[in-house]
Amino acid sequence: MDPVLHLLLPLLLIVAVGIDKRKALLLAPFAILPDFDVLFGLHREALHSFLFILVFPIALIAYSRLKRPEWLLGAFLALFYLVSHVVLDHSGVAFLWPFVKEGFYLDIDVTLTVRPEWSFGFDLDYGMRTLTQATTTYLISDIAFAVIFLGILMAVIFRKETAKTLRWLWGVLKDLVGNVRK
Numbered sequence: 367m368d369p370v371l372h373l374l375l376p377l378l379l380i381v382a383v384g385i386d387k388r389k390a391l392l393l394a395p396f397a398i399l400p401d402f403d404v405l406f407g408l409h410r411e412a413l414h415s416f417l418f419i420l421v422f423p424i425a426l427i428a429y430s431r432l433k434r435p436e437w438l439l440g441a442f443l444a445l446f447y448l449v450s451h452v453v454l455d456h457s458g459v460a461f462l463w464p465f466v467k468e469g470f471y472l473d474i475d476v477t478l479t480v481r482p483e484w485s486f487g488f489d490l491d492y493g494m495r496t497l498t499q500a501t502t503t504y505l506i507s508d509i510a511f512a513v514i515f516l517g518i519l520m521a522v523i524f525r526k527e528t529a530k531t532l533r534w535l536w537g538v539l540k541d542l543v544g545n546v547r548k
Contacts, residue, residue: 368504368510369505370505373395377391393440393444396443397448399451404503410469420449423445456471
């Protein structure tokens with residue numbers, strides 16, 4: 367899956383359930399963080415492993431509960447974003463890396479045939495397979511382009527709400543820059 371969808375899908379879900387938009391937006395980069403393992407030649411291995419996806423955030427959650435309770439929501443959001451990344455990469459990740467070098471995968475196909483008669487098809491394939499190193503990645507796939515295009519159409523239709531949201535977002539960014547400077 368491309369980075370745009372890795373970022374947008376969990377962010378939209380978090381905002382939809384009513385979690386603080388500011389925290390959801392600030393922690394959203396955790397949703398694409400696992401893909402940085404490509405820089406080490408270990409794509410879908412090192413940062414897609416349970417060591418990074420589960421152990422790091424659970425340790426942060428434990429620390430938050432004991433020492434910094436104000437970090438607890440952020441730690442859970444980080445865990446959600448990281449886990450969502452692995453779930454969305456269902457075509458294959460080495461979740462048990464470095465112990466197992468093969469990737470777990472889940473391929474689901476749902477089809478509709480209209481002619482000569484109506485029929486639905488469902489195919490489920492899962493298991494483990496050798497991972498191949500990615501040399502090219504799509505930053506924006508056709509599905510992500512469609513989502514972005516739909517978002518632009520919605521922004522045009524709901525101009526007033528979009529303007530209000532952009533003003534809010536600008537305020538969040540100004541606050542963030544102000545906090546970083548302190």
